[in-house]
Amino acid sequence: MHIDYLVRMANDIGAFFASEQDQGVAAASIRQHIQKFWDPRMRSRIIGYYNDTGGMDLEGPVRTAVQQLAEQTAAKA
Amino acid sequence: MHALDYIDPGTPAVPRPADGAVKQVTVEIDGFTVTVPDGTSIMRAASLLGNQIPKLCATSSLKAFGSCRLCLVEIEGRKGYPASCTTTVADGMKIRTQSEKLGQLRNNVLELYLSDHPSEAECRSSNNRCELHEMAAAAGVTESRYALPAVDGVPAGCNHQHSEKDDSNPYFVFNQDACIVCSRCVRACDEVQGTFALTIEGRGFGSKVSASQSESFLESECVSCGACVEACPTTALTEKSVLALGKAESAVATTCAYCGVGCTFKAEMKGEQVIRMVPYRDGHANHGHACVKGRFAYGYATHADRITKPMIRSKITDPWREVSWDEAISYAASEFKRIQAQYGPDSVGGITSSRCTNEETFLVQKLVRAAFGNNNVDTCARVCHSPTGYGLKNTLGESAGTQEFDSVMFTDVIMLIGANPTEGHPVFASQMKRRLRQGAKLIIIDPRQIKLVRSPHIEADYHLQLKPGTNVALMNSIAHVIVTEGLAHGEYITDRCEAESWEKWKAFVSDPKNSPEAMEAVTGVPAMAVRGAARMYGSAPNGAIYYGLGVTEHSQGTTMVMAIANLAMATGNLGRVGVGVNPLRGQNNVQGSCDMGSFPHEFSGYRHVSDDAVRATFEAQWGVPLQSEPGLRIPNMFEAALDGSFRAVYIQGEDIAQSDPNTTHVTSALSAMECVVVQDLFLNETAKFAHVFFPGSSFLEKNGTFTNAERRIGRVRKVMQPLGGYEDWEVTVLLSKALGYPMDYTHPSQIMDEIALLTPTFTGVNYQKLDKLGSIQWPCNEAAPAGTPTMHIGQFVRGKGKFWVTDYVPTREKSTSRFPLLLTTGRILTQYNVGAQTRRTHNVVWHDEDRLEIHPHDADVRGILDGDWVGIASRAGETVLRAEVTDRVQPGVVYTTFHFPESGANVVTTDNSDWATNCPEYKVTAVQVVKVNQPSEWQKRYRELTERNTRIRRRAGVHA
């Protein structure tokens, strides 16, 4: 799946939570949204991207959210 | 004429007040007593006793008029002979409906009418009923003392016979000869439809019914709703189908398969042939009204283009090959199995339809989850109302509209956002117009000047003509006014909403950056107008919001739905009759397909697949383990197809190649798949990329239920055998069996029983109850055995309502020097969605191509004249349409409909989408428009492809 497409989608989700003052809450909300609505292959693709690049194009708390997803997956494995 | 089996009580029921309390009155009619609500006419009260008083100018859909004087009665203690249609009952009244004197008076009236009316034989030859002859026969009047003496068989003297028939309308004829000038048609057009197209022209003997300024029906303002035809007591207005096909023998109640209003019809049948579709006066959504689509445009169901034999081909460049059902089913099943074996269990999926029944939708998602063993199921509601589901669930707790349609009759201020009901939801629009004529106020939020902004006897109080894509900015500034000017309902909020979320939201909207003045530059709407509209809604005793796809089909669609719910909560406009948040659904069963668990992340009743307890109930019932991870949504399926991880799909009754945005992208995704199975009535656009085609069945050919925009579940009843041999749900059963997961249903009622078993909001729904009540609004369970017209009474489904901060985030789709105009899309009354059905009917008389609306200023600078061919280019693609120069659109904005595939409206729309649900942003595309003289590259390719793909190799030989 095209990574640009996924990054854009993730950043769009992030934009909705942009007004959230508490960055921790924002990141958790973004992470939950991705967990609830993204099919596993989409999630693993964006986690792979994070692992490879540090999530360069992910904005603000979106990067933290994907980082948390990456850590969860690593912990499970 | 009204439905065959309808007993017309002559005058409407007394409107039920919001609190339901009505005074009852008891009267005696011909020695029998009856108790009726105060305000009921004598005629109606008698009818309830089974005593049908003769009448001509009265009918239950119209206010009593009192012109024919046929319905006279005697009242004890009163002088004279009052008309029973215009006289209301009073306690203790004693009424006589039969006497010698009454008989004389009535016979006289009948003879007068008959003297200038075609003979009974002539009327009968139209195959229609004639109430005048029926009344005369009942009274034993066979001849008229007033008949003109005939000279050589021709009446000597003035009469109204031998006038010219008006057959300009494709669906009905007006025959002046049979008109008795009772005004029922004129009143129906005014009171029921609200178009005011008919008048009585002239006076006295010269008076006659006339459409607009003595125009033909087709050229007049008439929108062909058929209300006048339904109301006409004689053969003067008769459906052409009745004239052509003969008298109906039976009538079956069913639900319209077009829009989300979900009108109830009586299909009048002669054997397996539909003679006509008449709106049913006891239908709860439509109360006897209909629109040109449901009423007349059903001819597609038996159109010659229907594909009735299964077909397969191994490559999409091959011609189609007709095969047996067995072969088609086993081929499809073996392909799915092969692909899953080769590329993994998650490489296949399905798409359910918002046009199919609840039962069919439920089965397709069951097949995907249980037989495919994954959650890759989605529905076309993805591309229209998925943000509604998400937004309302997170604020109020339930993914559905809060009211029934009738609630609008108690609304004081209507806020209409991004919806065009007179075109998209015509029957509800008529009801809304009725309320507006009674004096309700109207605020319209729309980039375009829709009809309701100004129409006969209606004028919007505010039209906030915002720039496309700035909904949320505007909504925030309305909320700003409500909160900062003290219009919020403190007590309601404290009682019913989460305090913390309220405080946060209050602080957010109060921020001066959200004030109408600050937002004016963004939205283009004058701050004073925003303030005025906000005050009007905020101070209304009952304010109701109605919205359509102009809200959802944006990158901030979900945010906007939340903003709407926020506003309704803040003003206390939820949880009673007359208020609410009301999404107007596009297709007939959008609500139903969402309810039935068509989304990849949730089971029926909106419960997430990761919920272990819920999943366990489905696993127990279906006998297989189910996945706990969400599957792919439609746009994700396309992406996954392009990267090779999604290779086969079973599509029931949807045309994603035409309806989804960025056509080129969609078609390359479809071309990349190895097995596309399409089940449809016609060889649609998607079928061009399909390997297997299963013939679908029309709504006339199957049993089931649809759920309309007010959560109303209504029965669809089979009136003819499926042309392809199977109802759609039966095909799914066959496919599932071939996949190794047998399902044993013999009737859709068993599927509904399973839905009820597994879905808490449906536990009380079954076919028996539907037959008894006519229709049911879910939730229907132990707490609400007869259903729930109004939701969130007392408390929100969620418990406490939750406010969400809705920051305005501008769309990525901005106008630039290369693409300086914003394209937005919509629909038109006579056509429906991708047009596959309506294009195959006479409705093309009104709309035979999609046009690009452009403002005179923008047209001028480009040298474009009305009717010119223009090229429309966006970042995604390019197409060519004819221009319509009009100031319905503002400068900088262009608009088109998308009913014709060759228009390629979606070739230009982009794949931007809503952040939460991936609902595409159809409503904003930056484009350039230039004058051209040839079709676009895409259109040329389209024609070649169409040519190639309709090649079918029939078993009997080769056909073009």
Ligand code: SF4
């Ligand atoms: S068809 Fe409808 S709009 Fe047309 S004249 Fe009759 S009532 Fe009016």
Ligand code: SF4
């Ligand atoms: S299309 Fe909609 S409004 Fe028209 S008849 Fe059907 S359900 Fe009613």
Ligand code: FES
């Ligand atoms: S029916 Fe009462 S006056 Fe015509």
